[in-house]
Amino acid sequence: MSTFPALDHLVRAVFALAVLATVSGALVAVLSARIIRSVAGLALCCVGLAGLYYFLHAPFLALMEILIYVGAVCVTIVFAVMLAEPDEPPAREPRCSRLLWGAAALVCSAAAFVAIGWAVFSHPWPAPAPQPPPDTVRGIGTAFLTTHALAFELVSVVLVVGILGALVVARLGRGRG
């Protein structure tokens, strides 16, 4: 029983907004020919996904989604776009090759969507809990240091190797420039 009379409708509207942002952002990212619009669509899609994570009672994941994907991935792509002369018109392949690749991509993606969609809608999945669990962030921190310590250390190693590799690659480019 909610205290505010229109609270259920408000929650439903915000959820629909998150779904709409995710779908429209994905479509813009996929269908746009200009890369900067694709990046904007990707950012919108990630913001919508963050909202969905919030509805799944995972606010920490929602913040991380915005921080990592919107704040790091999209900004990196924007940096790449700025370096790569964004006014350059996209190169086009012959019409036959475009149609062939487009049809193959469409068939693969449609097959994946139908297969997964059939599995999704033919199975009774457990519904999310109506109330958020208490102390989610504390539980994640405790899990990272106890039961999932190996995953935590593995992510740390991957990040360190990634940063060192990026530094080495960038330094090699400086030597040849």
Place this chain on the structure above:
Amino acid sequence: MSFDHLNPHIYLGLAAFLLAAGIWVGAAAHVYRNVHLGEFRLGCRAEFRGDEQVFSLRERVTGQVCVLFIMGIAAAEVALALGICIAVYRHYRSIGSKEVAELRG
């Protein structure tokens, strides 16, 4: 099927849509020569795994740890991608596929 935030089929159907869109982009990137959108494919796959983990695992903390693990790997990918962009730019003064002939298929 009700359209509310307690219906798991909406989340999973959305994840399937994102995965299909990512596959389409990954396969059709050859058409547009748009290498940056490959990141979108990886991101969608990660999100799909994340949603799946959050729903399929009864212990919700484990699902969130899995999603954070995937996000950490994505961050490492971003660091490497930025390093490659900087290196290619220093070498060719551009990272456009028009100038960098070695990146052409």
